[in-house]
Amino acid sequence: MKKYNFNAGPSILPREVIENTAKQILDFNGSGLSLAEISHRAKDFQPVIDEAVALIKELLNVPEGYSVLFLGGGASLEFCMVPYNFLIKKAAYLNTGVWAKKAMKEAKLFGEVVEVASSADANFTFIPKGWTCPDDVDYLHITTNNTIYGTEIRKELDVNVPMIGDMSSDIFSRPVDVAKYKCIYAGAQKNLSMAGVTIVIVKDDELGKAPREIPTMLNYQTHVEKGSMFNTPPVVPIYTALENLRWIKKMGGVEAMDKLAHERADIVYSEIDRNKLFRGTVNAEDRSLMNICFVMNEEYAELEKPFLEYATSQGMVGIKGHRSVGGFRASCYNAQSIEGVQALVKCMKDFEAQH
Amino acid sequence: MKKYNFNAGPSILPREVIENTAKQILDFNGSGLSLAEISHRAKDFQPVIDEAVALIKELLNVPEGYSVLFLGGGASLEFCMVPYNFLIKKAAYLNTGVWAKKAMKEAKLFGEVVEVASSADANFTFIPKGWTCPDDVDYLHITTNNTIYGTEIRKELDVNVPMIGDMSSDIFSRPVDVAKYKCIYAGAQKNLSMAGVTIVIVKDDELGKAPREIPTMLNYQTHVEKGSMFNTPPVVPIYTALENLRWIKKMGGVEAMDKLAHERADIVYSEIDRNKLFRGTVNAEDRSLMNICFVMNEEYAELEKPFLEYATSQGMVGIKGHRSVGGFRASCYNAQSIEGVQALVKCMKDFEAQH
Numbered sequence: 001m002k003k004y005n006f007n008a009g010p011s012i013l014p015r016e017v018i019e020n021t022a023k024q025i026l027d028f029n030g031s032g033l034s035l036a037e038i039s040h041r042a043k044d045f046q047p048v049i050d051e052a053v054a055l056i057k058e059l060l061n062v063p064e065g066y067s068v069l070f071l072g073g074g075a076s077l078e079f080c081m082v083p084y085n086f087l088i089k090k091a092a093y094l095n096t097g098v099w100a101k102k103a104m105k106e107a108k109l110f111g112e113v114v115e116v117a118s119s120a121d122a123n124f125t126f127i128p129k130g131w132t133c134p135d136d137v138d139y140l141h142i143t144t145n146n147t148i149y150g151t152e153i154r155k156e157l158d159v160n161v162p163m164i165g166d167m168s169s170d171i172f173s174r175p176v177d178v179a180k181y182k183c184i185y186a187g188a189q190k191n192l193s194m195a196g197v198t199i200v201i202v203k204d205d206e207l208g209k210a211p212r213e214i215p216t217m218l219n220y221q222t223h224v225e226k227g228s229m230f231n232t233p234p235v236v237p238i239y240t241a242l243e244n245l246r247w248i249k250k251m252g253g254v255e256a257m258d259k260l261a262h263e264r265a266d267i268v269y270s271e272i273d274r275n276k277l278f279r280g281t282v283n284a285e286d287r288s289l290m291n292i293c294f295v296m297n298e299e300y301a302e303l304e305k306p307f308l309e310y311a312t313s314q315g316m317v318g319i320k321g322h323r324s325v326g327g328f329r330a331s332c333y334n335a336q337s338i339e340g341v342q343a344l345v346k347c348m349k350d351f352e353a354q355h
Numbered sequence: 356m357k358k359y360n361f362n363a364g365p366s367i368l369p370r371e372v373i374e375n376t377a378k379q380i381l382d383f384n385g386s387g388l389s390l391a392e393i394s395h396r397a398k399d400f401q402p403v404i405d406e407a408v409a410l411i412k413e414l415l416n417v418p419e420g421y422s423v424l425f426l427g428g429g430a431s432l433e434f435c436m437v438p439y440n441f442l443i444k445k446a447a448y449l450n451t452g453v454w455a456k457k458a459m460k461e462a463k464l465f466g467e468v469v470e471v472a473s474s475a476d477a478n479f480t481f482i483p484k485g486w487t488c489p490d491d492v493d494y495l496h497i498t499t500n501n502t503i504y505g506t507e508i509r510k511e512l513d514v515n516v517p518m519i520g521d522m523s524s525d526i527f528s529r530p531v532d533v534a535k536y537k538c539i540y541a542g543a544q545k546n547l548s549m550a551g552v553t554i555v556i557v558k559d560d561e562l563g564k565a566p567r568e569i570p571t572m573l574n575y576q577t578h579v580e581k582g583s584m585f586n587t588p589p590v591v592p593i594y595t596a597l598e599n600l601r602w603i604k605k606m607g608g609v610e611a612m613d614k615l616a617h618e619r620a621d622i623v624y625s626e627i628d629r630n631k632l633f634r635g636t637v638n639a640e641d642r643s644l645m646n647i648c649f650v651m652n653e654e655y656a657e658l659e660k661p662f663l664e665y666a667t668s669q670g671m672v673g674i675k676g677h678r679s680v681g682g683f684r685a686s687c688y689n690a691q692s693i694e695g696v697q698a699l700v701k702c703m704k705d706f707e708a709q710h
Contacts (some may be wrong), residue, residue: 003387007394010590018389022377032358034373036549036595039362039673072427072551073572076586080570106570189587194391196427196551196589215435215461217428231431232544234551235365236591240391318394 004340007318008147008291009169010189012335017243021194024239035239040232048242049228055245059254060171062178062201069200069220070228070238075168075187078198079103082141082164083110085202085210085220086182092116092137092161096153097124097146098324099166107141110212116140123325124149126283133159139182145170147190148322150293150329151286156180162206170290171199172248173334174258182206183220188237190290191334192244197237248334257334261289264332264341268292271345275352277303281325295327303355311347319344359695362673363502363646364524365544367690372598376549379594390594395587403597404583410600414609415526417533417556424555424575425583425593430523430542433553434458437496437519438465440557440565440575441537447471447492447516451508452479452501453679454521462496465567471495478680479504481638488514494537500525502545503677505648505684506641511535517561525645526554527603528689529613537561538575543592545645546689547599552592603689612689616644619687619696623647626700630707632658636680650682658710666702674699 005012024035029044038045053068062068071077079102083091089111093104095118107113114137117128124146133140140163145152147169154174157163162182171186178184183202189195200220207221216222222230248257269287272278272294281293296304304327311319311328321327330344360367379390384399393400408423417423426432434457438446444466448459450473462468469492472483479501488495495514498521500507507525512518517537526541533539538557544550555575562576571577577585603612624642627633627649636648651659659682666674666683676682685699 001387005388005392007392007397010392010394010587013389013392018380018391021391022380025373025377025380032356033360033672034368036373036376037360037362037365037368039365040550042362072429072589073432074427074586077428077572080572084570102571106572109568109570187587189590194589194591195395195587196592213464215439215464216457217432217435217461231429232365232542232550234427234549234589234592235544236549237551237589317388 001315003315003317004343005317006330006332006336006340006344008322008329008331009187010195011331011333013194013240013244014247014335017240017247020243021236021240025236035236038235040229040235045235048239049233052238052242052245055242055249056199056201059245059248060176060178060201065205066178066201066203067224069202069223070233070241071198071200071223072196072234074195074198075099075166075185076102078166078185078200080106080109081218081220082183082185083107084212084214084218085207086139086164087111088138088210090114090134090137092133092140094128094140094142095120096127096143096151097149099146099148099168100141100143103141103143103166124151125281127151127153127286133161135160137161139164142166145288145290147291147331148324150282150288150291150325152288152290154289170288172254172257173261173290175254188241193237193241195237196234197241199241260334260338261332264336264338265289265292267338267341267345268330268332271348275348277307277352277355278348281327290331290333292330292332293321293325293327295321295325300355307351310351311344314343314347316344316347356670358670358672359698360672361685361687361691361695361699363677363684363686364542365550366686366688368549368595368599369602369690372595372602375598376591376595380591390591393590395584395590400590403594404588407593407597407600410597410604411554411556414600414603415531415533415556420560421533421556421558422579424557424578425588425596426553426555426578427551427589429550429553430454430521430540431457433521433540433555435461435464436573436575437538437540438462439567439569439573440562441494441519442466443493443565445469445489445492447488447495449483449495449497450475451482451498451506452504454501454503454523455496455498458496458498458521479506480636482506482508482641488516490515492516494519496521500643500645502646502686503679505637505643505646505680507643507645509644525643527609527612528616528645530609543596548592548596550592551589552596554596615689615693616687618693619691620644620647622693622696622700623685623687626703630703632662632707632710633703636682645686645688647685647687648676648680648682650676650680655710662706665706666699669698669702671699671702
């Protein structure tokens with residue numbers, strides 16, 4: 001039976017990206033060697049990283065003066081690299097959930113941290129509004145999409161300080177005004193690649209200002225100066241990212257991804273709002289287009305497990321909600337097809353008809 | 356033409372490891388999803404990491420009280436994680452080359468560093484002998500194999516302090532007395548997997564003693580407590596490691612790898628010593644079995660480029676020496692076949708006959 005992959009991450013990738021990766025692992029560019037066993041210094045690999053950087057700059061319209069890096073360790077490592085490199089005295093954080101809290105925790109090791117707002121009291125079911133950010137902070141950190149709670153900041157915030165954005169789960173799903181950021185980072189395993197690589201976009205002239213000695217590998221300058229080749233980068237995950245970037249461009253770029261994201265989300269949220277069994281968990285205006293969270297209406301609470309079983313039997317994979325929210329989560333990253341969300345909606349309708 | 360992969364890293368992997376990885380990337384365990392797009396929390400993936408950990412413990416005969424971790428960031432990130440976690444007051448480092456120096460540089464950010472010995476004055480052509488290590492250090496750090504210079508510490512050192520070993524380029528090529536170490540780490544892209552994962556073996560009761568706050572991701576305790584699942588681990592590189600660990604076991608374990616390493620190295624070093632064109636660069640007793648470095652004898656210096664071209668034309672890949680040494684480097688990791696080194700030796704003989 002055809003499977004529909006709604007995993008929150010690592011998550012669905014375009015089939016051609018997967019097939020091209022497997023092909024290059026068997027024989028890289030007809031070299032007789034596997035992509036897994038070539039040197040990162042090989043003359044065949046530099047073009048991979050160069051093209052990937054160029055495509056990221058093109059797709060996100062990255063202004064002059066920014067560098068694009070491929071690092072290991074995941075976005076969680078960036079939680080400490082960001083303050084190590086950018087926190088001079090005081091930083092502001094918008095608390096929209098688990099990942100924002102984790103980022104804030106690391107920043108407190110390096111300086112003063114101001115929480116500008118939080119929706120913790122409401123189990124992060126909305127993005128806080130109407131707050132102000134102090135003018136004297138080094139940056140405002142935001143998590144643009146909250147994978148666990150299903151909220152998203154999809155429109156650029158209007159603030160007076162430079163931002164740092166954790167865009168792990170919505171990068172490349174929409175245009176971004178990169179000039180508003182000192183740094184953007186994203187674990188690749190949602191919209192970009194397999195797990196094992198993190199992309200970081202940094203504003204070059206903001207580096208080197210922090211009043212501390214930074215371990216070499218944690219210093220963004222190290223990686224800027226060496227073009228992500230200070231040490232051996234994760235070759236295969238970078239290659240898969242390149243294949244996916246090519247696919248995004250071919251499909252029409254981040255504007256097309258944005259349009260598709262709206263189409264997919266409209267299909268699922270409309271059904272959630274219509275179906276008597278289900279309700280969304282997030283305030284309507286803050287609903288994520290990437291991670292669609294919903295639960296059983298209270299009078300049908302006992303149907304949660306049966307629905308999960310039914311949907312699984314129909315080929316849906318990874319729709320169990322995170323334990324912090326319960327219920328269901330349909331992750332709809334770039335590679336999620338309209339057919340996939342229609343299949344999910346059919347499950348919801350059929351299950352409603354059965355009960 | 357058949358290619359023989361002598362790359363220093365990322366480097367040769369057994370063909371079945373590559374083919375099985377490609378197969379699982381197309382369809383993981385018949386699930387209909389790619390290995391690249393499954394959740395690391397999927398019930399199919401936990402057995403992967405569990406089996407990989409168990410095989411590492413079995414193959415290296417790891418004593419009770421040690422944890423095996425899979426991390427991102429490469430061995431270069433361990434250069435700062437090691438002192439972050441283990442340097443309480445003073446640490447000793449044996450300086451055997453570029454990687455040892457880099458490790459030492461990071462340690463100096465955290466405490467006093469004693470260089471117990473160095474072969475820098477001789478361009479690291481030997482492993483220093485006859486030195487003593489202070490008794491009051493927290494650990495002695497050694498680089499067991501020096502990829503660039505072609506030296507190796509293949510027999511456990513007899514010292515009175517616990518060691519920390521960077522075994523990036525010779526792990527799983529020989530038995531190791533793990534009990535002598537507080538920590539062993541290795542970037543996987545030599546003897547274990549594709550680039551993108553680092554394995555770390557830590558002695559649990561040595562953790563938590565450092566007098567500093569450690570960023571969460573840099574604290575080994577974080578990863579021990581979460582079984583390498585604190586954040587998304589590099590799923591595909593870990594899977595490839597598992598395939599390679601299965602291969603090593605099937606081939607007879609690290610004892611068989613050790614025997615093969617000696618056989619391969621004997622074949623190449625014997626030819627270097629016999630052939631009038633070439634000479635080894637390293638003192639005979641410290642020659643690495645993993646990275647065999649050699650140069651043209653002075654009277655044949657002008658044949659360096661022609662030999663490289665000839666060997667390349669015969670299918671040899673990656674034998675150009677590192678710029679710090681010049682000449683040639685034949686890296687002979689676990690997956691290097693006897694056929695491969697014989698093909699290299701044939702090139703050397705044929706080229707000698709032509710000149």
